[in-house]
């Protein structure tokens with residue numbers, strides 16, 4: 453069969469969000485940034501009544517919904533157009549203001565539907581990247597990219613999935629420079645961020661804002677949103693939107709929801725002021741990198757995103773893996789109520805205990821953390837103990853970067869008459885307690901007491917000291933490493949299949965591990 457679809461449609465990939473099976477999933481759905489509880493009771497009640505009282509054989513009428521939205525957004529009704537969700541708003545805006553081969557600027561990573569509609573429309577897409585470190589909006593790149601062929605600039609604010617926000621002053625700068633283009637601001641998460649560009653529309657008629665009932669209002673399944681714009685542009689866009697595109701049930705729910713706005717506000721307060729700090733503290737405490745978000749979701753970067761997502765799902769919590777530019781290996785979690793976040797944290801703690809891969813630093817002792825005397829080569833009295841420069845600082849930095857610390861040391865002839873335990877222990881204990889005072893704790897301390905002629909299985913570079921521990925340690929073999937000053941340490945790393953960080957004898961430990969942490 454000859455494929456009669458437009459070439460540019462044939463060339464597109466379908467946008468298929470992993471939605472199948474969600475409605476019947478009996479766990480906690482934290483993967484699509486929806487409201488995690490149902491809408492206000494009054495909304496549910498009105499929908500139940502609908503079948504009885506309304507005539508669904510008639511085409512929908514929108515009654516005073518645009519007025520109610522206008523009052524909520526504090527604009528005039530002539531500045532409002534209701535849409536079949538934000539998705540339709542995007543489509544209508546792109547089709548009204550740009551044609552084939554016109555350029556649309558869509559900073560990425562972002563919500564997928566912008567690029568989808570732009571491709572359908574035959575637009576050229578320009579995609580500056582949110583900054584690699586903090587995922588900030590690429591304001592300079594966007595400003596630099598503005599030229600006569602640019603017809604629409606998308607500002608997703610706050611941006612999904614990064615959560616980052618462009619301050620309104622930044623939107624104003626774009627609107628000023630791009631006088632002949634539409635600055636389209638998607639405020640799907642407005643109820644959570646509290647930040648809006650709606651006030652700028654009077655001064656800059658090229659700004660168009662969309663919002664939705666899908667998120668804080670809890671009506672994603674009904675598909676309703678709206679656009680706020682200069683009234684002249686609303687009239688143009690109404691020619692593109694169909695007269696019945698928003699169904700009667702959605703309008704009814706939207707109308708009732710707007711008479712219960714305080715219910716939505718209190719949900720947003722619980723999410724942003726209570727549940728979100730709880731989650732952020734959890735990430736902070738566990739050294740899990742996350743990005744500050746102005747929405748009801750947080751993007752975070754565990755060491756092994758796939759393992760975390762799969763394990764959470766098995767324990768009844770769905771999160772959304774991300775693979776877009778600059779955020780590969782991250783997960784996005786929707787923030788819900790406090791009890792729901794407690795459930796998420798509980799499941800996460802469980803997975804860290806049971807299946808999570810852990811970064812370990814296997815660190816030598818003498819010559820690496822404490823001064824190794826050249827004479828006896830043994831610290832066999834408290835007098836000889838000298839913690840090396842950079843040892844405490846380096847260990848702390850490793851801990852801060854999420855490493856667990858393990859000491860692996862050869863102590864030739866320990867517990868023999870020449871090197872009794874009573875000579876070793878005072879300095880060992882003093883060293884460990886000095887570290888503890890600085891907040892440094894070793895999860896394990898392994899010591900081989902043998903001499904080379906003993907032919908034991910545990911003297912470094914042999915692995916016998918750690919073999920049993922490794923059976924349960926869930927070592928992240930990519931990020932863990934061995935650090936020491938001798939060939940035997942290097943050999944241990946080789947025998948364990950781990951990277952080796954070389955240390956100058958009695959040198960500075962912090963300097964030695966710096967580069968490794970930067971990786």
Ligand SMILES: Cc1ncc(COP(=O)(O)O)c(C=O)c1O
Nearest residue numbers: 537538539563612640664666677
């Ligand atoms: C930024 C953004 N805009 C729009 C939407 C979709 O909104 P709607 O359900 O109103 O089409 C989403 C949904 O995830 C979103 O994240």
